[in-house]
Amino acid sequence: MTDHLPPIQTTARDDAVLKALAGFVRQEALGPGEKLPTERILAERLKVSRNTVREALTRWEGLGLVERRQGSGTYLKAAVSPDMLHMPLTLAGGNDFAGLMATLEIRRALEAEAAALCAIRAGKAELAEIEHKLDLMEEAFQTRAGMSSDEDWEFHQAVFRASGNPLFEQIIAAMYEMFHRFWEHPLGVRDFGHASFPYHRTIFERIAAHDPDGARAEALKLIATVEDDLKRGAANLKLSDRR
Amino acid sequence: MTDHLPPIQTTARDDAVLKALAGFVRQEALGPGEKLPTERILAERLKVSRNTVREALTRWEGLGLVERRQGSGTYLKAAVSPDMLHMPLTLAGGNDFAGLMATLEIRRALEAEAAALCAIRAGKAELAEIEHKLDLMEEAFQTRAGMSSDEDWEFHQAVFRASGNPLFEQIIAAMYEMFHRFWEHPLGVRDFGHASFPYHRTIFERIAAHDPDGARAEALKLIATVEDDLKRGAANLKLSDRR
DNA sequence: GTGGTTCAATGGTCCAACCAATTTCTGCAC
DNA sequence: GTGCAGAAATTGGTTGGACCATTGAACCAC
Structure with a gap:
């Protein structure tokens, strides 16, 4: 009966950051290998803390979409679009x-x-x-x-x-x-x-x-x-x- | 209860945090649904900043291994083992x-x-x-x-x-x-x-x-x-x- | 019991530094 | 001018501390 009641969404800063970033990538037509803005710049532009930007980028890094190089910058590793579907596969005991x-x-x-x-x-x-x-x-x-x-x-x-x-x-x-x-x-x-x-x-x-x-x-x-x-x-x- | 948490060694902090956490989960035989230690406790035990702990947990969250509930805690969502293998799969587009x-x-x-x-x-x-x-x-x-x-x-x-x-x-x-x-x-x-x-x-x-x-x-x-x-x-x- | 209220615990966000690796610039020797 | 070593700026990585928002339990009238 009351099945169609998904949890409401109040705050979702880092998700919003990722959505904005995905839109930015599409806007600028960035492809793999290209460098995207500094964490500090993103934080300033998006009016969020650099910490929040980092959490968002950490998620993308974990999904293999982005590569961070200390002292250099953050680079795209794959094509990203706002409507991507992420499906992390995990294999227990995967080294055998x-x-x-x-x-x-x-x-x-x-x-x-x-x-x-x-x-x-x-x-x-x-x-x-x-x-x-x-x-x-x-x-x-x-x-x-x-x-x-x-x-x-x-x-x-x-x-x-x-x-x-x-x-x-x-x-x-x-x-x-x-x-x-x-x-x-x-x-x-x-x-x-x-x-x-x-x-x-x-x-x-x-x-x-x-x-x-x-x-x-x-x-x-x-x-x-x-x-x-x-x-x-x-x-x-x-x-x-x-x- | 949270005694088996030795400090961390050198660089690649957040990775080390995850490895330590995976070991902890195995040690305590934690299964899906169970709650794992507070971010603050983890930070203290592992001798790293709470921010670093958060980045590590963010990665696990992105991989669907863990679920965070504000005000409540962080809970395991799937079985985790130290030697598991992750293959993040992102599928582009396809709305037509x-x-x-x-x-x-x-x-x-x-x-x-x-x-x-x-x-x-x-x-x-x-x-x-x-x-x-x-x-x-x-x-x-x-x-x-x-x-x-x-x-x-x-x-x-x-x-x-x-x-x-x-x-x-x-x-x-x-x-x-x-x-x-x-x-x-x-x-x-x-x-x-x-x-x-x-x-x-x-x-x-x-x-x-x-x-x-x-x-x-x-x-x-x-x-x-x-x-x-x-x-x-x-x-x-x-x-x-x-x- | 039911329904509020309080309050401590916990994740979420922010800030302001500093560290470490990398890149870029500078200036000197040739 | 060229080449190269060292300084300076840039950038991600880490830290510590602070405060906010949500949750859940204890408590309290009713």
């Missing part, structure tokens, strides 16, 4: 193997769907871009004997971008972040990616043939091999180095 | 019809994968939970002639939860959020969901039969019908009401 596999499952879901959409929507320009990345990757694979992770990633990014849905790239970027944090002190899987290599071209072929279901199937195969690699790597690690 | 379809594509990707994982991993308890939600939904569908969106959503949530990967539920919650933002002033699709109704049970049957590929296929069919419904609704809207 299970966390990595969790992100990989998300990646499998998105990769398969993106490949299928791509097969439907990709035009000549997108196909050319993807094939270009594929060539680069295969070349790197030949010359550097398997260490082609950067080029590999660029290929997948090209597919995501050609899917026509920006959400794919945004979500997968967050997963990639986690992936790399795991790599910092890795589990020693150095030949990672060997087994998945051939599927990149088969995916591209299915996309180029505008065959959504085929592309989806090939993408699933690719992730399956990555998953296998990681599992084997983790097993080896457990046997050889008990930490 | 294209944005709605974009979230639906993400949902298709996750729904298919979650159903497949569910078919592999769901135990007896999870299957019973899902079937219960399914019964509730079918009952609501009968008595209220189609308006079963809440129960519908609970069914899908149960599937996501039984997938064994918490990221699915979190990401899909973001999609649901965008969905609802769109529905504040909806496009008048009232009979929405009729066509997708039968597939809920077929999905459940494939999951219960531990048939991942079948579950994935049924989930894809369900989203396809939803997509069709929305497209038809949008087309009707454009014809009848040019806004």
Whole structure:
């Protein structure tokens, strides 16, 4: 009965600051990398304490939207718009193997769907871009004997971008972040990616043939091999180095 | 009670504060809903300024880990552990019809994968939970002639939860959020969901039969019908009401 | 019990400094 | 003029103290 009674909003200074700041960014058409006004200036202009400005910026920093450099300034790290939706994902016990596999499952879901959409929507320009990345990757694979992770990633990014849905790239970027944090002190899987290599071209072929279901199937195969690699790597690690 | 709070060491104060706090939470085995020490007490115990404590707590608040109530205190909103991983996800824009379809594509990707994982991993308890939600939904569908969106959503949530990967539920919650933002002033699709109704049970049957590929296929069919419904609704809207 | 009132506790905001890292400017040597 | 070391200004980071606004509990008539 009395369900539609949300709490009333009395004071919300820092939220107001963020809204004003988002409007300012749009007004000035600021993009990633650009510097935004000093905390002191913001405090003066917005008629709030510098402390309040700092709390607001701390929130944006925690969301990865902004980077603060002491002595230098505060810089935009991503595009911000007044109507953004923030969804902090938290993974308990995220530094272990299970966390990595969790992100990989998300990646499998998105990769398969993106490949299928791509097969439907990709035009000549997108196909050319993807094939270009594929060539680069295969070349790197030949010359550097398997260490082609950067080029590999660029290929997948090209597919995501050609899917026509920006959400794919945004979500997968967050997963990639986690992936790399795991790599910092890795589990020693150095030949990672060997087994998945051939599927990149088969995916591209299915996309180029505008065959959504085929592309989806090939993408699933690719992730399956990555998953296998990681599992084997983790097993080896457990046997050889008990930490 | 608040004795396990050793002072802080060097720079990166607020980060150190968070680490210390995470350790404290674990030490005291605090769970969601419980109240954690006052800002003033934390400042005193950790030998930092109250302002620094506030910046740290602001970060946690931004990540949805904690809720502050003026005059009352600061309360845990989720389980926190020292080694958890944060992937802030911010989704840009999407207030138009294209944005709605974009979230639906993400949902298709996750729904298919979650159903497949569910078919592999769901135990007896999870299957019973899902079937219960399914019964509730079918009952609501009968008595209220189609308006079963809440129960519908609970069914899908149960599937996501039984997938064994918490990221699915979190990401899909973001999609649901965008969905609802769109529905504040909806496009008048009232009979929405009729066509997708039968597939809920077929999905459940494939999951219960531990048939991942079948579950994935049924989930894809369900989203396809939803997509069709929305497209038809949008087309009707454009014809009848040019806004 | 019901409904006020008081009062202490707590988060929210503000101010005015100072610290630490960075950038910019200055002036000297060449 | 050029180059470079050091001073000065800029900027985020931290501190301590003060006051406000809200909450919740204790208390008190009725």
